[in-house]
Amino acid sequence: MAHTVRPRKRSHPNNQDDTPDAKRRWMTPIPVSSPAVMWIDGNDAENPPRPPRRETRLTLEEAANVQPGERPVRVYSDGIYDLFHQGHARALMQAKAAFPNVYLLVGICSDELTHKLKGRTVMTAAQRYDAVSHCRYVDEIVPNAPWVLDDEFLDKHRIDFVAHDALPYASPGVEDGYKSIKDAGMFLATQRTQGISTSDLICQIVRDYDDYVRRNLARGYTRQELNVGFMKEKEIKMKDRLGKLKKKITEMPAKAQEKWTKFEDKSYEMLDKWENKSRDFIHGFLRMFSRDGAISGILKSGKEFVRDAFDAIKSPEREEEEDNVPEDETNSSTPSPSTSYSD
Known part of the structure; x- marks a missing residue:
């Protein structure tokens, strides 16, 4: 069922008619x-x-x-x-x-x-x-x-x-x-x-992505809720602090502003280096797990080590069989079962 809400004042188009009749016209209830x-x-x-x-x-x-x-x-x-x-x-x-x-x-x-x-x-x-x-x-x-x-x-x-x-x-x-x-x-x-x-x-949101992330971080959202990486969160927070500081600096004398400009340039240079280092770290970490990476080499070496260890262990039955082998067969060119593995 339709009902009404408290009248909401509407501004008159030319803001001149303040008569009681005009006020009644421009303060009509809005149906809901x-x-x-x-x-x-x-x-x-x-x-x-x-x-x-x-x-x-x-x-x-x-x-x-x-x-x-x-x-x-x-x-x-x-x-x-x-x-x-x-x-x-x-x-x-x-x-x-x-x-x-x-x-x-x-x-x-x-x-x-x-x-x-x-x-x-x-x-x-x-x-x-x-x-x-x-x-x-x-x-x-x-x-x-x-x-x-x-x-x-x-x-x-x-x-x-x-x-x-x-x-x-x-x-x-x-x-x-x-x-x-x-x-x-x-x-x-x-x-x-x-x-x-x-x-x-959606394009507007993507275009101003950093601004909206900064806005929501300031409102108490966590980086996990925003699906933002650790490095990205720190970068956005630092840029936010620099922006606030820059606003204060603009109200200071010209000499202070000049010093600020140099500091700002160095800060952004540091951020770029930070971002590049983090990217290199991530790529290096991923390369470790690639097919030819260090982790694969370690795993491969570990497998070979285990295999060689098992090859070196002779069971009692096999040792007894080798003791009973005639001397002429021992000197033959045919390899024994215990040495049949090859790399």
């Missing part, structure tokens, strides 16, 4: 809705009810004339929705506003299917379901959505139209996963928001 319902397979008792099947497929003209209070047009939009952002929200807004009366279902693919066909996600499936469910345009979440829609899925959820951007999306075995939907006249094209995507957000 409950999260979208979640469809769960096999849980028919609690799932949102499905309307009866339509006798004929709804056309675009008919859908445009469906008014509030009548049976809504069921529009379906699907995606991954990783790091849910304004581009996703605007696409769902377009789907919701496609007709006067729309019930918007949003299908979200599982981790297993997404990682297999597209790649790793930042958020888990449960996190993505929950994030999209709080978008005000969404009426229902359909988890574990299929990669390609078929007639059975469309009929099960009583879908009238499918909303997505018009670009062809290649899927296993097909050039465009939405081709059958387009051919059936059920496709609603939405516009992508330029300048924002999940890939763009």
